[in-house]
Amino acid sequence: METKNNPRESFVFYRGHYDAIQVLSKKNQLIAYDAIAKYALYNELEMEKLPKQVVGLLRVMIPNIDAAIRNYDRRVRSKEKKMSKSNFEWEFDEEVQLPMKKDVPIADESSDKGDENVLYVD
Structure with missing residues (x-):
């Protein structure tokens, strides 16, 4: 979370x-707006100095602000992670289609009866 030295x-x-x-x-509206801004931008909140009505509202609002x-x-970290890939990774970060295998006969060595003992691999 951001601090006073590094505000949002x-x-x-x-x-x-x-x-x-x-x-x-x-x-109290002015006090509430100021408290919300200080909390959201600087992560500072002194509930004990605020009027009860403002504290009640802030307790409901703070979880939304935190979320x-x-x-x-999370979005910034995800974007930074994507941007941290090297040029090599970006150039080769794609799926490659492998060629399909051809049917290759494999002879069954248990008997020499001809074509009926030939197995095919898909």
Whole structure:
């Protein structure tokens, strides 16, 4: 997770979060928006300094914020992993079709009765 020394550049903010914050007083709305931004961008949250109403909303919102951050980080790691392949790996990272085997007769050595003892390999 990002820290104050290495903050995130953005975060996801859901309409449900906005709707929930609208029931607060104007003062608590500002506190809630600030707390969400600090948490999502800097991973900082001091719940003990926040009003009870804001704490209640944040406890519901934080798991959504964390999930969005995890999904973003997973996509970034996946992209970095793909980009870390060397040119050689990219050039030869494809499936090669092998030629089909031809039917080759294999003689059954147990008897010499002719064609009825010939086995075919697929």
